[in-house]
Amino acid sequence: MTLPGQLNPTPRILLGPGPSNAHPRVIRAMATPLIGHLDPEFIGIMEDVKSMLQQVFRTKNALTFPVSATGSAGMEAILTNLLEPGDEALICVNGVFGNRMADIVERLGAKLHRVDAPWGKWIEPEQVKEALGKCKPKAVAIVHAETSTGVLQPLEEIGKLAHDAGALFLVDTVTSLGGTDVRVDDWGIDAVYSGTQKCLSAPPGLAPVSFSDRAVEAIRARKTKVQSWYLDTTMLINYWSGEKRAYHHTAPISSIYSLYEALRIVLEEGLESRFERHQKNHELLKAGLEDLGFEFLVPEGYRLPMLNAVKLPQGFDDAGMRKTLLDRYNIEVGAGLGEFAGKVWRIGLMGYGSNENHVNALISALRQVL
């Protein structure tokens, strides 16, 4: 028998693409003793989580709850509930996460149509309009905050185009929720998913989702069962709402505690103040990085405030520099993903982690080692 030693990871400043540092109150909440997943007190906590999620998503959608798995399972939940084999879907792809949606659509046996933009660019409404002239999809899906590139995608016009074409409008807000404005109802979003480990400052483990009434109707009109039992909202709804809560799977109690506290902190600060804080610290970081000679990948106006993608100068020792930051300063920054590997850094300032001290620590460390 081999028995590893006590858990003792080095405390880090997490300035990568997520997880970000969880808020200390969230960490404490997670250590609350467990109660049962059908305990009346737990049902009360679930109700509060739903209501707070509605406020953060800015929606009245009744079907709003956290999926019991990480953000990518939220993506799968939205797509597997809304698409049946043979359905058509139009997926907008300008980075890793658009590609992931396209992959899932094909696994579901649905017919995939794509609109592509180069990595680091956004999708133009004109592209979606053109594509919608050539197919009749049940859903149009897009990423609001492309974590692989740092692009903030404008949504309203594309949402209108989707609706005009009779399609549902599905949006990935994993990195944006709680850090920049997400208006589910105003923007006509029919299904949305997010994650807890970015701007909500809770540990990874849950994927908040919300479905509009139109989306719920589409699920009700399915001819086949949802392919995933675990993610099937037609059953989950009986646990997350109604008089008599029916057991589906055992809810991840501690993760829901953590989300409860994380959402309280978001609402205490206020959404607008929180977005301003993210923007202000993004600008502080930008000034520091540009001063050091780094260039932003994404043009102004389309940059995410919580995920800063900068180009690495010619000959820059990507892995070595990240290792130095981690080993000497305990600062984690994110490497480039996919076609940006070795070419880009992704620097996150998310939720609780978006603060001046983090910016100063990183800029000072970079100044010392460059």
Next chain:
Amino acid sequence: MTLPGQLNPTPRILLGPGPSNAHPRVIRAMATPLIGHLDPEFIGIMEDVKSMLQQVFRTKNALTFPVSATGSAGMEAILTNLLEPGDEALICVNGVFGNRMADIVERLGAKLHRVDAPWGKWIEPEQVKEALGKCKPKAVAIVHAETSTGVLQPLEEIGKLAHDAGALFLVDTVTSLGGTDVRVDDWGIDAVYSGTQKCLSAPPGLAPVSFSDRAVEAIRARKTKVQSWYLDTTMLINYWSGEKRAYHHTAPISSIYSLYEALRIVLEEGLESRFERHQKNHELLKAGLEDLGFEFLVPEGYRLPMLNAVKLPQGFDDAGMRKTLLDRYNIEVGAGLGEFAGKVWRIGLMGYGSNENHVNALISALRQVL
């Protein structure tokens, strides 16, 4: 804006079908500050978790890791990785969880064959043998510890029959792992899943799984992609092993911390001592319950030590009594599920929760209120 108050659930003694009370050291471990999911220190923690899981599953299987979702997602992970549309599967059903497997098999587009036993009974090898004479399944699946009925299912003979028929042998050990013997290699189990919130005494949120080399070959030989992107082991393996860890999804860091500490505690106690403790406390509970006039549902020899299903006497106020236990004593016991609703209680003594004080608290409370 409505803002719920501070999280403050009443501490409970959890004697239901799970979650059980997490060990205080596990709760503390979960509050460890987050590090990144690709941090070299986290990779070290993952390696230790894998190695401890191998010891607890009693297996040498290289593909052994926790799925990033609760136990039922482990069930879905095993089935979705091993079955393709058109494949045949023989599912043994004697309770809720066998039924759930059958449901998932159909959602995957595989052909379902069933062997049924009445709830509260086990599956006889003879039944499996007969069924295997009439079909040629790719997999035979069965539940080791049926949480809905309290039945402990003998596995070895059925495993041999499955192998003789050229089928993979898949087993649900959600409730048994860490509380009674599970011998993955000795019993020829090709794929197994469990949960963290039962006898491992961690919060719900992860599903430990293990695949034999034969199972891995079967996955490699697939003609189609695994239907679930999130649960696709052909990609997960690149995150959980190998030199260069490839990002798949963001691992639930805190949950993995909790599993790390939970597994350490299991191995410190030693598997055999742990199983003896579960058996001893089961016998103590049994004596107390029989003294109060309760009858066990399952005949001796097939009873789970960690999940005690007892029949409710005629006219017994099921819901009222459970409410009294919860409100007055903060003790949770489990209601009957499915066809046992209103007829059975399920009393869990799992992991850390399997101790004399819990037994005494419950028996004394029952004595007072009956």
